[in-house]
Amino acid sequence: PTTSIPSPTNFFMFSHPKHTMSTTPLTQSYDSTTLFYTLSAILVLTWSAWTYLKSKTMNLGGTPPLPPGPRGLPLVGNLLGLDPELHSYFATLAETHGPILKLQLGSKLGIIVTSPSLAREVLKENDVVFANRDVPYVVRNSAHGVADIVWTPYGPEWRMLRKVCVLKMLSNATLDSVYSLRRREVGRTVGQVFCRVGSPVDVGEQVFLSILNVITSMLWGGTVEGDEGASVGAEFREVVSQITDLLGKPNLSDYFPGLAWFDFQGIMKKNRGLIRRFDQIFESLISQRMKIEEEGVNGKNDFLQFLLRLKDEGDSKTPLTIIHVKALLLDMVVGGSETSSNAIEFAMAEIINQPEIMKKAQKELDAVVGKDNIVEESHILKLPYLQAVMKEALRLHPTLPLLVPHCPSQTCVVGGYSVPKGSGVFVNVWAIHRDPSNWDNPLKFKPERFLEDSPKWDFSGSDLKYFPFGSGRRNCAGIAMAERMVMYSLATLLHSFNWELPPGEKMDLSEKFGIVLKKKAPLVAIPTPRLSYPSLYDYTS
Known part of the structure; x- marks a missing residue:
């Protein structure tokens, strides 16, 4: 007999030796596919919830939230959606999300500024804070x-x-x-x-x-x-x-x-x-x-x-x-x-x-x-x-x-x-x-x-x-x-x-x-x- 990979509903039973079950190959394939999609869904939901809560909980203690931006994918964020012509692509995003927006680039957070007043905040009013470079x-x-x-x-x-x-x-x-x-x-x-x-x-x-x-x-x-x-x-x-x-x-x-x-x-x-x-x-x-x-x-x-x-x-x-x-x-x-x-x-x-x-x-x-x-x-x-x-x-x-x-x-x-x-x-x-x-x-x-x-x-x-x-x-x-x-x-x-x-x-x-x-x-x-x-x-x- 073959041992099935557990679905979420029988995981506890599977984890105990007394409850090892045998299944047909069809059932094994079904349970494997179910587990794959279930784990994928959990991963996506977890990542989405984490990014959502991360931006919202920035408000705790009076800290402002992160800038708005397009929704990204798990792990890669917005990398796959980038247009090679970044200057015009960022300008188009600013029309939708405003003069300051965020992009999740893999594990790196990118912030795009597209207005004179916000450029002044970065380059003049807070120039010491922003005096370092993002070094490749x-x-x-x-x-x-x-x-x-x-x-x-x-x-x-x-x-x-x-x-x-x-x-x-x-x-x-x-x-x-x-x-x-x-x-x-x-x-x-x-x-x-x-x-x-x-x-x-x-x-x-x-x-x-x-x-x-x-x-x-x-x-x-x-x-x-x-x-x-x-x-x-x-x-x-x-x-x-x-x-x-x-x-x-x-x-x-x-x-x-x-x-x-x-x-x-x-x-x-x-x-x-x-x-x-x-x-x-x-x-x-x-x-x-x-x-x-x-x-x-x-x-x-x-x-x-x-x-x-x-x-x-x-x-x-x-x-x-x-x-x-x-x-x-x-x-x-x-x-x-x-x-x-x-x-x-x-x-x-x-x-x-x-x-x-x-x-x-x-x-x-x-x-x-x-x-x-x-x-x-x-x-x-x-x-x-x-x-x-x-x-x-x-x-x-x-x-x-x-x-x-x-x-x-x-x-x-x-x-x-x-x-x-x-x-x-x-x-x-x-x-x-x-x-x-x-x-x-x-x-x-x-x-x-x-x-x-x-x-x-x-x-x-x-x-x-x-x-x-x-x-x-x-x-x-x-x-x-x-x-x-x-x-x-x-x-x-x-x-x-x-x-x-x-x-x-x-x-x-x-x-x-x-x-x-x-x-x-x-x-x-x-x-x-x-x-x-x-x-x-x-x-x-």
Whole structure:
């Protein structure tokens, strides 16, 4: 005889040896199926009751409840319902659930904020509580750990790194000292485009390579030059591209920390390999720069030289280590290349889509620079209309549509709801920038809106209707460098060439979500020269 698996009604009898029963295979199958569905139902009801009671019992003792949000499934929560285009998906959820809502992402609670007033509560009024980042598992467990300015927890170490970046490495004086390197790389790009006049050019790819070359040139352009510098840049570009892709992949280890050890997706293994390659590149560069310093050779300035000197002169209480140096340089490339190049690509796409805007921008450039001259960074402050074009591009297409996620160090109240300690907080700047209650005709690309009240709309994040670089103490440390690179590159491309789509092509302005917002379809356009003399297209010397 076979022993049946008990149903809930005979469990007690089955548990005692005197009441062991025999059944037919049909009865055994029936009882097994009944037990499976019964246990599943109990699991679902238990989980639903737990989440319901959890949100309601937050009221005990005067503690507000959790924000509203869509109902999730047991264990996985809302993970299976996520749309890949998170920025627009979160905006749609906000229309139903309000300007603050919750999503259960596996064992992780996500909070989405979608209004200027609530963004102010998070980034300004409670900025110390929200000063930490929601650090991805792949970053927490990388070789460098959390040693950079993006992910380091708020405290003495972060303040030291911020000081190094904002007051020293990315100060106006330091940026001025490496202008010749930026000028050289932008000039090379102009020359490359000039060789392809009349033919389709992938603007996004060309701009990305240009910006990456500008950044890497500032990093080590005074240490390695020529073919060696090009070779290092090519390898670094490949490593950075793969690291960015890894950071953008959904990682089970973030949603289910208990499974992190297994690394089911192989993300940690790939990341360790990439970090090893990155270390090899920088160990070689650092050795060369240290040799230059030891020999007393009067080489050109670059950021690597600057950081190594800071390391040697460091504060004994919070020293700048070689790991910090590597992490900061990686931040510069990962955080500066795609963000700046994508902003330029979106701006160029919007400009080409409205030829009258291109004409206005070029008229301003001709008046300030002239067709018998080339753009210099010193011209940027004299180009208010082009600055408005850049600001409008960053309004419609903010490079970090959800900023970098914040993580409260203690449970906090936002908008009358409880935001638990350790949750991931996403501020949907993309949705705020497109909210009709904040902007007139928000989906129209209209640079003039930034000329009407220009002092108000800056990149400081003081007005939470417009903050493409974030706000509060964890806003972007590289605003000064980004503004220079985007404006200088954009001004040079528009001043040097006319641009139009290939015959029969229509502009596609659709976006693709990622850590950095991308244009879904690459911008391909045809350049034609507009300067007075061909010699003006060769100014790299």
